[in-house]
C-alpha cells in the first residue's frame with residue numbers, strides 16, 4: 001500500500017495579545033509517522049501555538065490539515081476535522097468511570113460509529129483505546145481516583161476514540177514516574193506510526209529518548225529544527241537554555 005502521508009502545514013502563524021507577539025511568524029510542518037517535539041524555555045509560545053491550531057487563540061497565517069484550513073474554526077470543528085489535543089492539566093470527568101469518559105469522547109463521531117458497536121455493548125473502538133492506553137483493568141473506576149499518569153493516558157485514549165489523526169500533547173509526562181514516562185513514550189511510538197503527533201515537553205531525557213524531530217522555539221519564533229543530536233550541538237539552542245539557567249540562578 002502506498003498510502004499518502006498525512007501532515008499539518010503551519011505557515012506564518014502569528015498570535016498577538018494586546019500588541020504582545022506570543023507566536024511570531026512560525027513555519028512548521030508536522031509529518032505523520034514521526035513523533036515531533038516542541039521545546040523551548042518558559043514563555044516561548046509553545047502552548048499558544050497549539051491553542052492557535054486548535055481554535056483556542058485568535059491567530060493569523062495558515063494552518064492546513066488535508067484540505068482544511070484550521071484557522072478560524074471553532075474548537076469542536078477542529079476536533080471534527082481530526083485534530084485533538086491534551087492540556088497540561090488533565091481534563092477528564094472525575095466522577096465518571098474511565099469507560100464513560102471514553103464513551104463521551106466517542107460521541108464526536110457517534111453517527112458513523114454506532115454501526116460498528118460490538119454486541120456486548122462496548123463499542124469496539126472504545127475497547128481498542130482502553131487496550132492501547134493500558135487501562136483495561138481500570139475501566140470501571142471513576143477517573144478521579146486514577147493516578148496522574150493514568151489520567152494523561154485516559155486523555156490520550158479519549159483522543160483515540162475521537163479518531164484524532166493529529167494529536168497535540170501538552171507536557172504529557174510532567175509529574176510522571178520514570179516508568180510511566182517510559183510507557184508513555186512507547187505508547188506515543190505505537191500510535192504515532194499512523195498519526196501526526198506533536199508533543200510540548202520540558203523533560204529533556206524524554207525528548208532524547210523518543211523524539212524523531214525537535215523544533216526549538218524561543219520568544220515566539222522557531223529557533224531551529226532537527227534531530228536530537230543536531231539540536232544538542234546547536235550553539236543558539238545552548239545559548240537560549242544557558243540564558244534561562246543563568247537568569248533562573250540569578251532570581252533564586
Ligand SMILES: Nc1ncnc2c1ncn2[C@@H]1O[C@H](COP(=O)(O)OP(=O)(O)OP(=O)(O)O)[C@@H](O)[C@H]1O
Pocket residue numbers: 017020022040041042043044045046047048049
Ligand atoms: N491569554 C494571554 N494573554 C496575554 N498573554 C498571554 C496569554 N497566553 C499566553 N500569553 C503569553 O504568551 C507568551 C507565550 O506563552 P506560552 O504559554 O505559549 O509559552 P510556553 O512556551 O507554552 O511556556 P511554558 O513552557 O511555560 O508552558 C508568554 O509570555 C505568556 O505570558
